[in-house]
Amino acid sequence: MEHIANIETTALDVKQIRKDFPILQELVHGKPLVYLDNGATTQKPLTVIETEARYYEEYNSNVHRGVHHLSQEATNAYEKAREIVAGFINAAHTHEVIFTKGTTDGINLVANTMGRRFLKKGDSVIISAMEHHSNIVPWQIACEESGATLKVIPINEKGELKMDAFTTLLDDTVKMVAVTYVSNTMGTINPVEDIIAQAHARNIPVLLDAAQAIQHMTIDVQALQVDFLVFSGHKIYGPTGIGVLYGTTEWLNKLPPYQGGGDMIKTVTFAKTIYNELPYKFEAGTPHIAGAIGLGAAIRYLQQTGTDKIQQWEEQLQAYALEQLRQIDGIRFIGDAARRSGAISFLVHDIHPFDLGELLDQQGIAVRTGHHCCEPLMDEFKIPGTVRASLTFYNTKEDIDKLVAGIKRAVSMLR
Structure with a gap:
């Protein structure tokens, strides 16, 4: 700009x-x-309200599950919303966009699955002193269950991260860095490019909480080279109850499913379940269809403005x-x-x-x-x-x- x-x-x-x-x-x-x-x-905006209402009035149906006209129309609109989000954040692939309930849900998904597969006693996770509870508690739970340690980047009196302290904390025990892009309380914009670069130099993945950033600035996940990014629809002029987890294909394929149920499976027998491909592997059950479509309309409104x-x-x-x-x-x-x-x-x-x-x-x-x-x-x-x-x-x-x-x-x- x-x-x-x-x-x-x-x-x-x-x-x-x-x-x-x-x-x-x-x-x-x-x-x-x-x-x-x-x-x-x-x-x-009125366009979001009308778009969500139009779904319920004209083509309300479940997605991915029917051959009839309404189901096909709902599925097309739902997947179009995924394309809109992917384009908005410049994801390399639409399957890297996972629809969630919101930022909190997205962080819990990553923390839970990382904790189950990649964290063990002696490991550590880094967050910052300015995090929302949603980016503290899920990591505390993951650390408690795995025996890992939670480490915190301190801040100065102006509410800025002490980056020299971050560099010191970033040792061989660290398996994840999860920080907010913009503080929800102070408005501080964190030096996320530097954080990502330092973490990646040690092959450590990074999650960005973009709940307070996505509505204020252009975010290009490929340019950032971030591994995970989460945000909520209702903070970017869309409906409540819908959010986005972006993850690179590499990392999303590494993580186990978060929840079990319909749509996240390919086949189920009592002996074994084969899980679905991305993004559906992480979208168990009937999704918030109207919310996703409404989020797509909100992003379109911003782009047109x-x-x-x-x-x-x-x-x-x-x-x-x-x-x-x-x-x-x-x-x-x-x-x-x-x-x-x-x-x-x-x-x-x-x-x-x-x-x-x-x-x-x-x-x-x-x-x-x-x-x-x-x-x-x-x-x-x-x-x-x-x-x-x-x-x-x-x-x-x-x-x-x-x-x-x-x-x-x-x-x-x-x-």
Whole structure:
């Protein structure tokens, strides 16, 4: 993406885009909704809602299992969605795209199967201090069951990984590195290219949690040379309950099935089961067909809108938000990395984040409060939680102005 020199001439028509998202026209407590909780879930454009409804209204049927017309139509739409995802992340093969329930499900799939086949006592797995619980707990379980050890990359006061410590941790015991691409709490963009390069120099596979990255930046899995990458549909303007696990053909073929059931088999007898080929080996049971089709529609919407333009606007909006928030007396940012995207976490004076969040809600402003499923990170900063404003391309500078004014109004009531 070229540097933003003439941003005003290339900026999105955000006013028009907002009309594509029905919920943004809603009132909350009698006030226009200011939705700044996109890190938790993004809102859905009308095309996604209509696409999912059309599946149920016009060709609802199970996939891969019928010769009748509706089943064929559903199967074609479901597999077309897989092609759309593969193209979006530049996977080498469509069979490298596994549909899951979401990021959590994808990480559990890899952690469980890696633990069963590749981890043993004396081995170790590396994660980072800024991980979401979804990229901590599955690895803890895998390590507990296999006797392996979990190692953690520390962070500095700005919320950036200490890469010298990572290099030290990366010894011959390490069998997997699993890190977030972008912190869901602080917005820190991690140096994933460097992490992958160092790990691969020792033939160690890498999993990237891209739940907070996929909606903000272009991701090319082949250019990254990443082994596994996971993300959730609902955080990229698609339905809930659908997600993606990308894995290289080499690694997906090495891993055993995660669950047993229909569709992940070729033949079954009471004596032996022969498993299906990729990607179906990891897609047991009836999948979230409507969700996958809806995810395909969400990605198509982004591509038609222009992912470069989206990224340019979001970068400009984040810079404006940081500039305006810094003017609030008593504000303290939790994480202030040089490279960041999406999320901005902060505290104001000694006000509890829940109290501030509730008063913002009364003004129609939706933010997230709490530990954001990152309790170890909160412990690192010795705080109970934060207020998090997370931005996306349908947000406006007016949203930011309302947030700043809302914080000031809340502070005046609480102090």
